[in-house]
Amino acid sequence: MNADGANNNNDIAEEGNGGIDIGILNGGADQEEQPSNNNNIDDSTNANEQQQEEDENSYVEPSSLYDVYSSLNYANYTGSCCASDKADGTTLTPALPTTLGLRVNGVGDLPLPLTDYQANTLKSNKNTTKIDNGSHHKTYTVDSNRIRIKNPTWTASLEKLVKTVAHKLGVNPSKLSAELHSLLYMEKGSRVDRCKNTDEGANVLGTLFVQLPSVFTGGKVSIFNNNGGEDNFESEEEEEEEDAAGVFQLGAAGDASFSCHFFCHYKDCEYEVAKIKSGSRVLLRYTLRYGGEKTPTSSLLHTSMSSLKWSLDMLPPADRMLLIPMAKEYTALSLLHQGINALSSHQRSRLEGIKAAAGEGWKVLIVTAELNHSCKTNYYGETIDNNSDLTVLQFFDEAGNDVTAEEKWLKDVVDFDPVDEGMMFADPEDGYVENWGSCTEHTSSGPNYYGRRTTKKKYRASFVLGMCCCHVLLFVSSSFSLTSLTQRYHPIHDVAYDTTYSESELKCLSGSEGVAEVVGKVVSTKDYALLDRMLKVVEKKEKCKFDMRSCEKLLQMLVRSRSQNALSSVRVAFVNKILSGLSSTQEPDEELYNMILSAVDKFGHDNITGGISAVLDDEDRLKSQTLAIYLSRAHFSLTLNKQLQTGSGYLDKTTGNLTSSGASKLGDGSDEINSAIFMMIKEHGWEEMTSVVEATLSFMHRKISANSANKTISVLLHRAELIWKLYKDHSSCGFIQSSIIDIANDFTLGLVRGSTASIIFKGEQQKIFVKTICCIMEHGSSDSLNRFGKWAIRTDDTLSALLTAITTHSTELEYDAQVLLRDILNKSLVQCSTSYSGWNNPLRDDRTRDPSLHIQRLLKDHPNLPRMVDGDGRITLHYAASSSSSLDSAERARPETIEHILKAYPEGASARDQVTGLYPFMLAAGNDTENSVSTTYSLLLVNPSLVVGSIIQEDEHTNSRKRKRSESMG
Helix, strand or coil, X not given: CCCCCCCCCCCCCCHHHCCCCHHHHCCCCCCCCCCCCHHHCCXXXXXXXXXXHHHHHCCCCCCCHHHHXXXXXXCCCCCCCEEEEECCCCCCCCCCXXXXXXXXXXXXXXXXXXXXXXXXXXXXXXXXXXECCCCEEEEEEEEHHHEEECCCCHHHHHHHHHHHHHHHHCCCHHHEEEEEEEEEEEEEEEEEEEECCCCCCCCEEXXXXXXXXXXXXXXXXXXXXCCCCCCCCCCCHHHHHHHCCEEECCCCCCHHHCCCEEEXXXXXXXEXXXXXXXXXXXXXXXXXXXXXXXXXXXXXXXXXXXXXXXXXXXXXXXXXXXXXXXXXXXXXXXXXXXXXXXXXXXXXXXXXXXXXXXXXXXXXXXXXXXXXXXXXXXCCCCEEEXXXXXXXXXXXXXXXXXXXXXXXXXXXXXXXXXXXXXXXXXXXXXXXHHHHCEEEEEEEECCCCCCCEEEEEEEECCEEEEEXXXXXXXXXXXXXXXXXCEEECCCCEEECCECCCCHHHXXXXXXXXXXXHHHHHHHHHCCHHHXXXXXXXXXXXXXXXXXXXXXXXXXXXXXXXXXCCCCCHHHHHHHHHHHHCECCCCCCCHHHXXXXXXXXXXXXXXXXXXXXXXXXXXXXHHHCCCHHHHHHHHHHHHXXXXXXXXXXXXXXXXXXXXXXXXXXXXXXXXXXXXXXXXHHHHHHCHHHHXXXXXXXXXXXXXXXXXCHHHHCHHHHHHHHHHHHHHHXXXXXXXXXXHHHHHHHHHHHHHHCCCCCHHHCCCHHHHHHHHHHHHHHHHHCCHHHHHHHHHHHCCCHHHHHHHHHHHXXXXXXXXXXXXXXXXXXXXXXXXXXXXXXXXXXXXXXXXXXXXXXXXXXXXHHHCCCHHHCCCCCCCCHHHHHHHHHCCXXXXXXXXXXXXXXXHHHCHHHHHCCCCCCCCCHHHHHCCCCCCCHHHHHHHHHHHCCHHHHHHHHHHHHHHHHHHHHHHHHHC
């Protein structure tokens, strides 16, 4: 017997009906040291398989919490067919006076308990009738019209008792009343055989017996419920005892002499009173009458309760927790003073119904909890932020005693999760605010500048929270607050939990730490029965899921097992459930993936493909994945393919998920990503890795603007390094060519985030930096070129560091430094201005900074750049003059820039642009901007003859067109 009170050899049903076959569990403790002998699996294995088949044929679908709530909501009556308790005020039953002032005609006052003399007087009284027939033996009765109770508080006390009886029987207390029928006296040897009362009247619901203070032994009362059917008497006393719906001692040989007791039952129930062994008892018999249109019976109660009872009995262990809204506030003071008596009649009846349906072993607690829910709305009234935080504060027992210290373990167990479409605890914005009661306070502020509004509401309400993992019912008083729409609620909950639930299940319900502790126990003891019970909890509750190490330990235990049943279908089912039980917040690491590969090797891929798919396809896990995690999945998939010597389909899923991923962050350690990719290429080969690399580069480009961390210069440098290394060995690959163009445009997004020349790294990274600049000049868009130019002239130190880096690595990287500098000047620098940059040069007389400081700096060290003709037949002056007419002032060459370029190469003013066929002065005159006239004039002054030459050429061109037209007409 283990610590949970469950033997490892329990007969648990096969996997098909949620358990394990005993034959498989009892194949002996796992022998890790000894090899298995498959020849021993003969008749016992066949017997196991036959038993499994029988279990599968008898499989019954378990119920759910939704079934419980539905049954409770649709039940007309929720209670028991009988009930009993002492009525001295020490329990939830109200106290009855022990001094009644009981008077019987012909006898006089009868003090209680009766003396022998008073008892003899009562029996010999002419108003007393002795009953000694087929059912009653040595029993004496006095009609109600011969009885008088003089205590003035008796009637009010009895009315309170009747309300408790109504709750117990599951009927409306306001419609139930008690009418005195008779006094009953029983002495030594008296007994009542199994029978029914025959009180007259159509509205009779049942019978209430109030036992007055008496001294006796024996005489236990048994109630039998035939559910409205025919009499079904058992011949054996043990069978009758087992068939009883309730057995009550009524304080025999105990406190019966000091207080009143009662028992009650429906009219269609039978009751039996065992023989009085000594002493005597006095009872008042009351007829219970019901004022409704239809009088309930135990048969109707059974019909109403059968669904609830079934749903509670068939709940899987992990679901044994109930949480029921009561839509009414109960103050802490009322709960402290009254316990569950503070509940409304309807909710008290529901509570009694749960206790009756669940059977023995249930207790009631009152729990105070607080839920803080934060919600923010935007200009359009849409929710932009939504968070919840729930804390269980206090526990009270049925009588209202604070038992928080004793029940503190429940704080981690009470489950407020929604049930099927949020029918219990949906968020307020989903339309279930009524579950938390009505609004008691309402404040509102905003909207602010951005249209955001803050509304605060305070709600007070009550809920029934039932956790059926120790058969405990908890009425929970909760506070719910919502900020921005901020609401505060104080609901009460009724909780039920099963006292037969073991310590291990409770630990699992407390969260991942508890699960890890139980996993350690399973692994150390090889307790597969405990593993099966734990998996039932893990399957149902997200907070009870495995962490990576727990998952790995359990798989390792199963993989290393060498028992004859190590490869059984149940062990395979365990593997799938363990993998499916991995928390959505946990992503397998290398150790866990290796253990999964070992499981594939032992159990076969086809057998555990469900568990592997559960790990890789979990949508919640996919939402927050980074690039490194996808690469880890790809590596696992490729390794598995190699192990299987065929495709498994997981690689296509991984690359597909990476292509369509909603993740916004590439992840930390971009250099580690590069290392991982090249390691995978080395291990699996380029052909196998092509789809992974293509998806990776595409992901990097698509996510450049999704998160600021994706466009840091460090991340982009590592990405560029990856591309250049791939290009070196696979230059003909189409997607790598496309990635070069992508990095040319993406890289400058990182540059503009930098502030100084410090981002021009040293060593190998500086080489990558310069190589990427070459790529920008060749493939960059106009926006990318403009961003690069603005970064390059941000400070004089930045430009100096850039020029130094370019001239330093030209020989090693095999590029012409002068050509690269020319392209940078033409495409990025002439369009920019240093007027608002961080250069240290002094201001001019007009308090402005020279906008051409960068041009002067560059031409000082490289004066021949304006003379160089690029591949399009253009020189620097063409680029400068063309950009000087730009309508976008941010991309316009300033007159000072053109002045310095023209000074460095005056002949350029007479050079025709081979792309447009225009001279520089014509390019400058292209738009009517502020400086276009002065710039055009300064360019034209260098060679005024260009105007005459242009006119002559235009006349010759016009005459040529006329001659051609004349010839065609002739």
